[in-house]
Amino acid sequence: MSGCCGGKTILLWPCSGGADVAEIADRAARKLAKEDFGAMSCLAGIGAGISGFIESAKGADENITIDGCPIACARKTLEKIGLAPRSFIVTEMGFKKVRYRG
Numbered sequence: 287m288s289g290c291c292g293g294k295t296i297l298l299w300p301c302s303g304g305a306d307v308a309e310i311a312d313r314a315a316r317k318l319a320k321e322d323f324g325a326m327s328c329l330a331g332i333g334a335g336i337s338g339f340i341e342s343a344k345g346a347d348e349n350i351t352i353d354g355c356p357i358a359c360a361r362k363t364l365e366k367i368g369l370a371p372r373s374f375i376v377t378e379m380g381f382k383k384v385r386y387r388g
Contacts, residue, residue: 295347296346300351307376308376314352327339343367355377358375
């Protein structure tokens with residue numbers, strides 16, 4: 287990511303839960319990463335307490351969460367380690383949450 291964003295480290299933390307809006311959040315983060323806006327990282331690694339992911343998040347210039355719904359699991363996961371990420375919520379952009387059923 288050295289060529290991105292004026293040399294800043296921007297990490298993207300999408301929700302990838304069990305609803306269609308979570309898939310939208312994940313796809314949005316992948317698109318942003320592909321366009322070199324930031325780098326995706328593993329939200330599950332933060333939740334599992336893996337030190338490398340936590341250190342990366344704390345060392346980033348900016349952390350951005352993209353949650354599918356207002357429960358905001360991605361944002362709350364970063365808040366649990368003392369960070370205040372910039373937060374986006376897909377359902378606040380007009381999408382309706384639909385759960386996947388098997």
